[in-house]
Amino acid sequence: MNPFQIAPSILSADFARLGEEVDNVLAAGADIVHFDVMDNHYVPNLTIGPMVCEALRKHGVTAPIDAHLMVSPVDDLIRMFIDAGATYITFHPEASQHIDRSLQLIRDGGCKAGLVFNPATPLHYLDHVMDRLDMILLMSVNPGFGGQKFIPGTLDKLRETRQRIDASGHNIRLEIDGGVKVDNIREIAEAGADTFVAGSAIFNTEDYKATIDQMRAELAQ
Ligand code: DX5
Ligand code: ZN
Structure with a gap:
């Protein structure tokens, strides 16, 4: 594993050709399919749900699918994404009435569990659940739309989160989401991220492989 x-993030893919787009980006070297779920309630946008996740599995996608739930409440959709074949399921702690229960639901369903922090959401939500997490996702934009600019203050938050993960001794991935590009991915990695969501930076380019190769070259430096 890299x-x-x-x-x-398939949010920036051509939804009319989604299966083909996912095949292409995986063939270009992507590791994980980031699947943005928006409900026009928790965030002011509406995207795709479990049926589309299931359709990608039926299409033959075997790569990990990272379902980022920008929805409230969360538990019903957690159950549906477990059945739809998600690998990771992450949700925003303030969108759940019972964070511990929602995390348990994900792992009981055989999926990997994660919490997502908006730019202004405090990290104290981590205090009592580190042993229940497989992923921490820091938003570096406010959730709801692709193509926004990386909020620089997220770098300090990444450093703090990296320290907390290392101190915990648990095996938790640290994912960053929003405004990640070839020209900032290296400093984001240096701040502690190991998993990089990129929507517009990949899907708005002609050659997905060239873009992913450039990102990997930056990370290798
Ligand atoms: C925003 C989503 C992101 C988004 C990232 O709410 O969670 O995954 O697609 O898009 P870019 O990479 O274009 O900022
Ligand atoms: Zn996302």
């Missing part, structure tokens, strides 16, 4: 994982 120590650094690239997770293209």
